[in-house]
Amino acid sequence: MDSTGEQISDALKSVFGKIEEKFGARLLGSSVFRGELTFLVAAEDLVEVATYCKAGLGFDRLEFLTGNHYPERLEQPFEVAVHLTSMATNDRLRLKVPLKEGQKMPTLSSLWPAANWCERETWEMYGIEFEGHPNLIRLLTDADFEGHPLRKDFPVRGLVGGRIRTDLKGKI
Amino acid sequence: MTSPRDPRHPHINGEMVREASEREVRLLAEGNLNRPEEHVPGVAIPAQLEKLLGFGRSFSWWPLLFGLACCAIEMMATAGPRYDMSRFGMEAMRASPRQADGMIVAGWCSVKMAPRVVRLYEQIPDPKWVLAMGSCAISGNVWDTYHVVQGIDSLIPVDVYVPGCPPRPEALWQGLEMLRDKVKQSDHAYDRVPVIPARASIGE
Numbered sequence: 001m002d003s004t005g006e007q008i009s010d011a012l013k014s015v016f017g018k019i020e021e022k023f024g025a026r027l028l029g030s031s032v033f034r035g036e037l038t039f040l041v042a043a044e045d046l047v048e049v050a051t052y053c054k055a056g057l058g059f060d061r062l063e064f065l066t067g068n069h070y071p072e073r074l075e076q077p078f079e080v081a082v083h084l085t086s087m088a089t090n091d092r093l094r095l096k097v098p099l100k101e102g103q104k105m106p107t108l109s110s111l112w113p114a115a116n117w118c119e120r121e122t123w124e125m126y127g128i129e130f131e132g133h134p135n136l137i138r139l140l141t142d143a144d145f146e147g148h149p150l151r152k153d154f155p156v157r158g159l160v161g162g163r164i165r166t167d168l169k170g171k172i
Numbered sequence: 173m174t175s176p177r178d179p180r181h182p183h184i185n186g187e188m189v190r191e192a193s194e195r196e197v198r199l200l201a202e203g204n205l206n207r208p209e210e211h212v213p214g215v216a217i218p219a220q221l222e223k224l225l226g227f228g229r230s231f232s233w234w235p236l237l238f239g240l241a242c243c244a245i246e247m248m249a250t251a252g253p254r255y256d257m258s259r260f261g262m263e264a265m266r267a268s269p270r271q272a273d274g275m276i277v278a279g280w281c282s283v284k285m286a287p288r289v290v291r292l293y294e295q296i297p298d299p300k301w302v303l304a305m306g307s308c309a310i311s312g313n314v315w316d317t318y319h320v321v322q323g324i325d326s327l328i329p330v331d332v333y334v335p336g337c338p339p340r341p342e343a344l345w346q347g348l349e350m351l352r353d354k355v356k357q358s359d360h361a362y363d364r365v366p367v368i369p370a371r372a373s374i375g376e
Contacts, residue, residue: 140284141283141284141319142283142284145319147318149318149319154318155318156316156317156318157316157317157318158317158318158319159318160318161316161318162322163322163323163326163370164326164370164373164374165283165286165321165326165370165374166374167283168283168286168287168327168374169374169375171286171287172286172287172290172291172327172371
């Protein structure tokens with residue numbers, strides 16, 4: 001555990017202990033920040049860890065699943081963050097998966113149906129593909145939108161921009 | 173009229189088509205098919221009658237229920253008891269464009285929503301007026317981004333602009349008063365702006 005001087009609750013300490021005990025060397029890391037516990041997990045191990053969290057530790061609710069892009073990290077610029085909550089004990093856990101450009105990761109939609117749309121949005125905005133996802137198409141933008149908008153190298157104004165929306169040609 | 177699912181309904185190559193009427197052929201040649209025809213006062217009905225109709229319309233102008241984003245809340249507040257829109261008959265916000273007299277576009281319009289906004293505008297029968305409420309509908313406000321239309325006047329002709337983020341109900345009220353003046357005089361934006369430059373330049 002990172003010794004930042006932050007303390008986590010006893011319940012989270014026991015969660016930490018159990019996960020460390022079960023997966024130990026396969027985890028890429030863990031951290032504590034302001035009472036929140038985060039584990040860094042490799043893409044291959046994610047489904048196993050998530051299944052254990054859900055079935056064994058009672059984290060039955062997926063709060064959100066989103067992506068991140070850190071272009072300054074040359075090795076693994078992308079990252080998927082999975083937020084889990086336990087409804088019975090109101091504990092929260094975060095799993096982060098660092099990814100290379102173009103690396104795919106397994107879908108969590110078989111474990112939590114909420115992951116379905118979250119993964120669609122993550123793919124749409126960052127270009128992170130999820131293997132085994134039943135319906136990986138655009139969610140918030142137009143079906144024929146090109147590009148992945150929330151990447152740091154995508155211009156804020158977009159590729160069309162301005163008042164002359166050539167992407168509306170043929171639609172209005 | 174046969175249902176589109178009936179095989180006798182006119183279909184050509186899978187598309188529903190029918191012969192264009194004379195009026196449609198003329199409008200298509202002018203490039204004016206989906207735009208309202210120009211209103212020339214005093215031709216169809218006498219000017220005095222028109223004034224009477226305008227006066228009547230201004231007291232029961234029913235907008236299309238079209239709150240897109242946060243400005244909708246201020247529009248609802250204007251329809252609420254304190255700043256009552258019902259004093260001038262506007263509380264009857266119609267859900268169907270066919271029954272509406274115009275639109276109050278309240279909020280930012282995304283590129284995904286833009287064809288739907290235009291289609292709803294085209295479905296409102298003449299005479300119609302549009303009020304762009306809030307900075308997002310006027311110009312896109314701070315959202316100069318990949319998916320926000322920078323002002324809906326690049327898509328449809330707008331009569332009154334009400335700036336604000338969001339405009340207070342009193343500000344929207346002032347805009348509605350200006351709109352009611354235009355309704356009284358049967359003054360339409362689509363007469364002044366027969367061609368919208370931003371739409372013409374994408375070849376529509």
